[in-house]
Amino acid sequence: MTPRLLPLLLLLARPPAVQPVPPTCYSRMLTLSREITGDFQSLQAMAPVEQCVRYLPRLYLDIHNYCVLAKLRDFVAAPQCWKVARVDALKDKVRKLYTIMNSFCRRDLVFLSDDCNALEYPTPVTTVLPDRQS
Numbered sequence: 001m002t003p004r005l006l007p008l009l010l011l012l013a014r015p016p017a018v019q020p021v022p023p024t025c026y027s028r029m030l031t032l033s034r035e036i037t038g039d040f041q042s043l044q045a046m047a048p049v050e051q052c053v054r055y056l057p058r059l060y061l062d063i064h065n066y067c068v069l070a071k072l073r074d075f076v077a078a079p080q081c082w083k084v085a086r087v088d089a090l091k092d093k094v095r096k097l098y099t100i101m102n103s104f105c106r107r108d109l110v111f112l113s114d115d116c117n118a119l120e121y122p123t124p125v126t127t128v129l130p131d132r133q134s
Contacts (some may be wrong), residue, residue: 025105032097033061033068039090052081059094060119063101063109067116072098 023031040059057075061068075094081087101109 025100025108029063029097029100029105029109032093032100033063036090036093036097037061039093043086043090050081050084050087052084053087055080056087058120059090061097062113062119064112065116065119066111066114067119069098069101070116071119072101 037060040056043053057071057078059071059075061071072094076091076098
């Protein structure tokens, strides 16, 4: 084998570089909604530095529920907790999700429900184990 072909063969033998797939509108909305819900739950769970955190609207998000758009607007417009850094950061994320849902990804949305109570009082997810028969 000639010395000139060796680098070419090594280059061709290397696995091709994999390009990561960019997030879709749907995956971006889903990821951001889960992140916001988790951030809100951790904000509620920690010993509130500010008492106003208790009075913020509940923030359980389901992007398949039509009422989520009103829920996002209500949270951003809530007058509680002005100038609280963690709440301001959370409101920025909520504003970003609302913009994504209402502008950029509007055509990709499919609402499966319009049950506003489901966003206020979500049903807990439980796993039912099958009966074991002996």
